[in-house]
Amino acid sequence: MSLESNSSVEVEVEVEVRVDTEFIGAGCNRIVNNVxxxxxxxxSFGSQNAVAIxxxxxxxxxxxxxxxxSIVNCTQWIPSTKDAFKVPQNxxxxxxxxxxxxVIIVWGMCFKKRKWRQVMEAPQPHMKGxxxxxxxxxxQTIAIIASTSSDGTVFIWEMILPSSIGGDCKLSCLESLVVGSxxxxxxxxxELPGNTGHMVLAMGGLDNKVHLYCGERTGxxxxxxxxKGHTDWIRSLDFSLPICTNGEKDSLLLVSSSQDRSIRIWKLAFHDSPANSEVPYRKGISLASYIEGPIFLAGxxxxQVSLESLLVGHEDWVYSVEWQPPLRASEENVWYQPQSILSASxxxxxMIWRPERTTGIWINAVTVGELSHCALGFYGxxxxxxxxxxxxxxxxxxxxLWKNVGVDVQNWQxxxxxxxxxxxxxxVTWAKTGEYMLSVSHDQTTRIFSPWRNEVRFGDRNSWHEISRPQVHGHDINCVAVIKGxxxxxxxxxxxxxxxxxxxxPLSFLKTLNHAMPQQSNCLEDAQDMVQILGANMSALGLSQKPIYVQVTNEAREEKIHDVSDSLETIPDAVPIVLTEPPIEEQLAWHTLWPESHKLYGHxxxxxxxxxxxEGKLVASSCKAQSAIIAEIWLWEVGSWKAVGRLQSHSLTVTQMEFSHDDKFLLSVSRDRQFSVFMIKRSVRYMFDRPILLLFGTTTEGIMTRLTVSIAGWVGGAGGGAGEGGNGRSKHSKVxxxxxxxxxxxxxxxxxKRIIWTCSxxxxxxxxxxxxxxxxxxxWAVQNGTSVKQLMILPQFKNSITALSWVGHSGxxxxxxxxIGMDDGLIELWRVSGGSAAPALRFHPFLCHVSTVHRLAWRRNNIEDGDGIMQLASCGADHSVRVFQVNISR
Known part of the structure; x- marks a missing residue:
């Protein structure tokens, strides 16, 4: 792309800008059937309005x-793990x-190239979620889909897959079932066993019953x-593959779970009654018919349906049950489904449930879980x-995620x-030297993401992970600033x-950072020697985080470990640990907190x-405001954390602030559609608790001389001679x-003309x-430190501008x-120079956010020539943080 740079001499520079996704961090929507x-x-899972992979x-x-x-509620792969053996060459x-x-959307993925596309949107959406x-x-080319909605309908769809990669897919609605209020x-x-062409659909919901519907492939x-049997909402259903008896498929198993904390296994088997006889379930229900179960016709x-087993073991709502996918037998192209059920509560x-070998009674064979402060558990x-x-x-x-790493015996890790x-x-912001990225969210947490170099696990490359959760709070967190210097x-x-x-x-984080980025270890050793806090504990209300000091004895630490309780009334003490590989959720939630050192009151x-x-000397803060007094910008001195200034200019909320790169100016923008530029001057005075003492020394010739002591020497930066031990300090005077x-x-x-959201x-x-x-x-440009002049206006964009970040590079x-980040989640790069601007790159929508971009931040890079790689961090309303790798070449 040819971009112009208008300066005293007009020069045309060929610059190529490419962008790739380096990292995406996003949480899963807290909805059943989402994964x-x-x-x-x-x-696949829903993350706000996006489908994440x-x-x-x-x-x-x-x-x-x-x-x-709108929020993505559910996702489903076609083919599923249950049907993978039916289409092995797909x-x-x-x-x-x-x-x-x-709305229902179909997405396609080319398995070899990992390229994604939106295939189509269902022609008939549900009225509600x-x-x-x-x-x-x-x-191999036809799938039957069923979808249900809170509007009280169930749609049956026929999906015809394309015959070639990238071809058209057909999705047609075969039938719409109305299930009531x-x-x-x-x-x-x-598919019903032994009855080609007929299918069975199980559905459950708010009436505590499992309903079976029979139909043909055409609807x-x-x-x-x-x-009947469950006493609360049905939350999950799953059919097994047909079960063979004497070489013939004659039965199905259906597992159901409910908010009554139980799991039931139902068996659908051939009934011996003639096809033309009256169906017994239509007669009056007797005790015998209840035990035997209802009988229904299909073609x-x-x-006949009967209750095979009742599984009781969970202590709370069981949200999910699923049969283990089929496995390949020793014979070629022979598949079987293990008698194994996974449940989540x-x-x-x-829990993994299996029938006992000797008695056939279903038992809980494996239990895994998490220990956390949160009282709520798994959705699926x-x-x-x-x-x-x-x-x-x-x-x-x-x-x-747990994996069975055992060979002869099961060992789930x-x-x-x-x-x-x-x-x-x-x-979102970067660490002062760019080692990691720090983000805050309305989920009331602060998180640190960092590249982690682990050649054994991830090969010869950096793989990004969350390495610390320094703040777990009781309020939504709106903003963050890293102290530089x-x-x-x-x-x-x-x-x-x-x-x-x-x-x-704390010390545990600094050592963890050494393992994540070994190349930074030399820079961090000095800081470790000065830190005496190992980690932090969370308070009962989830507000303050109290320090845990290095002096804690190993005996006390062991006592705390064994005293951990999972009750809701107590919060176990954290055990700060040094991580040698990326942490799992339980470690992040408990053992990676940072201690709180100060609170800044005033707003x-x-x-x-x-x-x-x-320079890391001043912090500026603002709050939500509807008057000029409340809209003040407060300045805080780093270290003493005293309020050293209250800047008045705006009448509504100050939405963003930024210091100029030489720290001479503070720029603020506001909901009142105005920007303000403040000139900031910081002077330093040195206070002594007593008059400066004269120091005398003896020369090699034995002559007594008076030494002049510089202020810098008294403060501690002038080497030996001033004060005891040659460290530049005197025990008799305080500076x-x-x-x-x-x-x-x-x-x-x-x-x-409207709210100003961002500046840079x-x-x-x-x-x-x-x-x-x-x-x-x-x-805009500041002229002579006394006024501001408008230089140019970029061409109008299609959406509101919500985030800006300016970075320089050689050439x-x-x-x-x-x-430039926008309200629809899209991001663009513009080359701005000498009073002119030209578009450099528009990010592909599959790389961008799906809703408002809240912040953009360039990683600190030192690019010496015109070619270079830079990284851009972004965060948005779609619950995600992203790192883009921007390649610039001439």
Whole structure:
């Protein structure tokens, strides 16, 4: 792309800009039926309005699929793990997703190239949210799909798969069933054994019954019978593959789970009564008929349903049950389904149920789970395609994966999974030297994501993971600022509680960072020697986080470990640990907290924006406001954390602030459609608790001389000679560095017609950009430190501008790349230089967010020539944080 740079001499530079997704972090929607593990060994799940895909082997989210305009409630792979053996050569796999607005979308994935496409949208949407989607393959190119909704309907679909990769897919509605005022929330489909062409549909929901419908492949489903026994809502249903007796398929097993904490296994078997006889279930119900179970007709055959087993073991609602996928027998192309059921419950456990070999009684063979502060557990579970892995998703939007690593005996061990926020991510920033990325969210957590180099597990590359959860709070967190400059890693966060909180990295995190990034170990050793806090404990109310000191004895630590209780009344003490590989959810939630060092009181409303200067001396904060007094910007001195300034200019909420790169100016933008530029001056005075003492020494000739002691020497930076031990300090005199901050409003302009959401400084000069709801980006320049002039207006965009971030690179003159994020989730890069601007790159929608981009932040890079790789972090209302790798070449 040819871009012009207008300076004193007009130069045309050929610049190629490419972008790839480096990392995606996102949590799972907290909805039943949301997660599906496909035969292609990829997992699909809904993350806000997007369908996200992650690979269990790499523990990375591969992509997010935009298309839904509402929250994604459920996903389903076609073919599923149950049907994988029916289409072994299928090179394209499909996902069907349903959202809260009733829309159903079909997605396609080329298995070899891992390329995604939106195939089609269902021609007939539900009137309300889709709650469950199931599907089975009845041939290599035809699948039957069933979907249910809270509008009280169940749709039966026929899906004809394309004959070639990238071809058209046909989805037609065969039938619409109206189930009444109590909607169905669980479905399962199966082909009836021995009766080619007939299918059975099981559905359950709010009436506590399991309903069976029979029909043909072309539709015409009729109500066959209902199964009673559960005493609360039916939450999950799953048919097994047909069971063979004497070489013939003559029965099916149906497993159901309920909020009554129980699991029931039903058996559908051939009935010996003649096909033309009256169906017994239509007669009056007697004790004998109840024990035997109802009988129904399907074509020329009759089937009897009976209760096979009742499984009791969970202590809370059982949200999910699923049969283990079929496995290949020793003979070629012979498949069998193990008698094994996976269940997940809100009691924070998953169980594997199997019949005992001798008695045939179903027992709980395996139990795995998590220990957490949260009282709520798992919303669903899935088998891996090979039956050796099980996956659950929980209340905190998190995944929990276990794998059987045993050889002769079963040994289920937790595995690394991707993680992320489960609510809107409001702010993101980089560490002061770019080692990691810090994000905050309305899910009331602060999270740290970092590249982790592990050659054994991930090969010779960096794989991004969440390595710490420094703050778990009781209020929605709106903003964050990393303290730059020298010293330990620190950050300030602001939430709806009107108080800003300061956190400092504990020793356990610094050592973990050494393992994640060994190349940074030399830089971190000095900081470790000064830190005496190992970790932090969470308070009972989830607000303050108290430090755990290194001096705690090993005996006391062991006592705390054994005293951990999983009751709701107590919160076990954290056990800070040094991580040698990426952590799992339980470690993140408990053992990676940072201690809180200070609280900053002053604002009258919820905190909205924070920023820190580049020297790490000042922090600016703002809050939600509807008056000029409340809309003050507060300045805090780093270290003493005293309020050193209250800047008045705006009349409504200050939405974003940023210091210029030389820290001379503070820029703020507001809901009042104005921006303000303040000149910031910081002077230093040195206070002594007594007069400076004269020091005398003896020369080599024995002559007594008077030494002049510089202030720097007394403060501690002038080497030996001043004070004892040559460390530049005297035990007889105390020197205190006192900072004085002065500020002056040099410009205030009503710059846009709507709310100004965002701003960013040019890294090379005193130019800045503002972005607004009026869909425009304007470039301004500070002139002579006394006024501001508008330089240009970029062409109007299609959506509101919600995020800006300006970065420089060599060969760009005094300009660089301006990243622009919009309300629809899209991101563009513009080259801005010398009063001119030109588009450099528009990100592909599959790379971008699916809703509002809240913040953009470039990683600190030092690019010496015109070619280089930079990384851009983004966060948005779609619950995700992303890192893009931007390649610039000439």
């Amino acid at each position: 599906s593990w496909g035969a292609c060994d990829l997992v 992650f690979c269990p082997k790499s523990a990375q989210i591969l992509t997010t699929l935009p298309g839904h305009k 090179e394209e796999h499909f996902i069907i997703s349903g959202s809260a607005d009733g 889709v709650t469950c989607i199931v599907g089975i393959m009845i041939s 109590k909607p169905m929330v669980a479905l399962s489909l199966a 015409k489903f009729i109500h066959a019978c209902e199964l 020329c055959s009759s089937y 809100m009691d924070k456990t998953m 579970s899935s088998w891996g395609p090979h039956g050796d892995s099980i996956l659950a998703h929980g209340y905190g939007g998190s995944f929990h 937790p595995q690394i999974v991707p993680s992320g926020h489960f609510a809107a991510v409001t702010d 020298k010293g330990n890693h620190r950050f300030v966060s602001g939430a709806d509680e009107k108080v800003a909180r300061v956190f400092e990295a 009258g409303n919820e905190l909205f924006s924070l920023c820190c200067d580049h 205190e560095e006192v900072g004085e901050v002065s500020y002056q409003l040099i410009a205030r302009h009503e710059a846009h 400084w040019n890294p090379y000069c005193h130019e800045f950009a503002t972005g607004s709801r009026d869909k425009t980006v304007k470039i 760009s003159g005094n300009g660089g790349l301006l990243a």
